[in-house]
Amino acid sequence: MKIENIADLQVLVHTARGGTLTAAASALGITPAAASATLKRLESQLGARLFERSTRAMRLTPQGQTLLDYAVRAFELLAEGESLVQADRGALVGTVRVAAPSDLTRVTLLPWFDDFLALHPGLQLALSVGDRPLDVMRDEVDMALRYGPLADSRLVARRLADSRPALCASPAYLRRHPAPQTPHDLLQHNCLTFHRGGRRQRLWRFARHGHWTEVRVDGDRVVDDASLAREWALAGHGITLKSALDLQRDVASGALMRLLPDWDTEPYPLHALLPSGRFVPARVRALVDFLALKFASNPTQETGPKITA
Structure with missing residues (x-):
């Protein structure tokens, strides 16, 4: 038998993305029972098992992966056609x-x-x-x-x-701690670090006259949301190294001060x-x-x- 309703493939796509029929049902606005019935109907029509089921998740079979690849492309082509029709309007x-x-x-x-x-x-x-x-x-x-x-x-x-990262601290922090004059002075400061790509960003790099210096910084705060590192810096808790795009408003207002402006940082x-x-x-x-x-x-x-x- 052939697939009778191409919309049924949405259950395949969303189950693969979410890992469960419950996730697929939530994404499609239907009940888990309806999602389960649709998937069973697909498997019956194709005469192939599309998922290996377990109590925690559903894993695509090789046949399911093949159909998923084609289903995703089919929906992309439909979206392309809709977009072209709408563009004419x-x-x-x-x-x-x-x-x-x-x-x-x-x-x-x-x-x-x-x-x-x-x-x-x-x-x-x-x-x-x-x-x-x-x-x-x-x-x-x-x-x-x-x-x-x-x-x-x-x-x-x-x-x-x-953009390049900017080294910044608040005036309140700098009133309590002398501003660093070289990158190695950061070893004496509380540096606010954050995770990026699952790794803590502790190795800060600076260049002057073409020569690079690396400093392994430390501090009493680390976070997996870089926006909180900025908030800590604004509150006077330490020094942060963060994209200049993110800090431009705070620097322009004077809420944060640029440090080591004669040193370059890595392109970002x-x-x-x-x-x-x-x-x-x-x-x-x-x-x-x-x-x-x-x-x-x-x-x-x-x-x-x-x-x-």
Whole structure:
């Protein structure tokens, strides 16, 4: 027998993504019983088992993985067709699912998203904010904004901004502790570190006249959400090394002071990552282009108080 209803394949796709029928049912707005019945119907029509079931999760069989790959592509092609039809009417519609870092979203992106939605009233934005990197290939994300070098060759990337980490502390902290004059002075300071990509960022690198210096810093606070490291710095608890894009507003207002301004830090570019190069909906391309223009016209602010040697 053949598959009678292509919509049934949505249960396959969402079960594979979520790992359970309950997750698939929640994503599709149906009951777990209905999701289970749909999956059984698919398996009966195909004469093949699509998942190995256990009490905790469901794992794709080889036959299930094959069908999943084709189902995902089929839905991409349908979305492409819908997008082309809608483009003929001159309006973008649908949902753009974006994942972005916490501070970048709060400091820079929120008003830009407002402007984008005002330009395209037929669009909806589904925003996932946090510093835990999502798996763009697996999670339901159309685009992820990420700092740093690229490690996954399966992703399509567009560089949106060139940035470098800025070393900063609040005036309150600097009233209690003398400002560092060299990177090695940081060994005497409380440095606020955070996890990125599952690893604590303790090795801070600085360059002067082309020569690099590495300092293994430490402090009494570490967090897996980089936005809290910024909050701690603002509260006067220590020194942070964080993207200049995230700290630009605090530096411009004087809430944070730039330290060691004559020393360079490593490049920390911001990219828009897309999960597939095969098809990118027009609404996603439009948002990437919009953000690229915004970043190009709004370079990182380097103004504001600095502590110099």
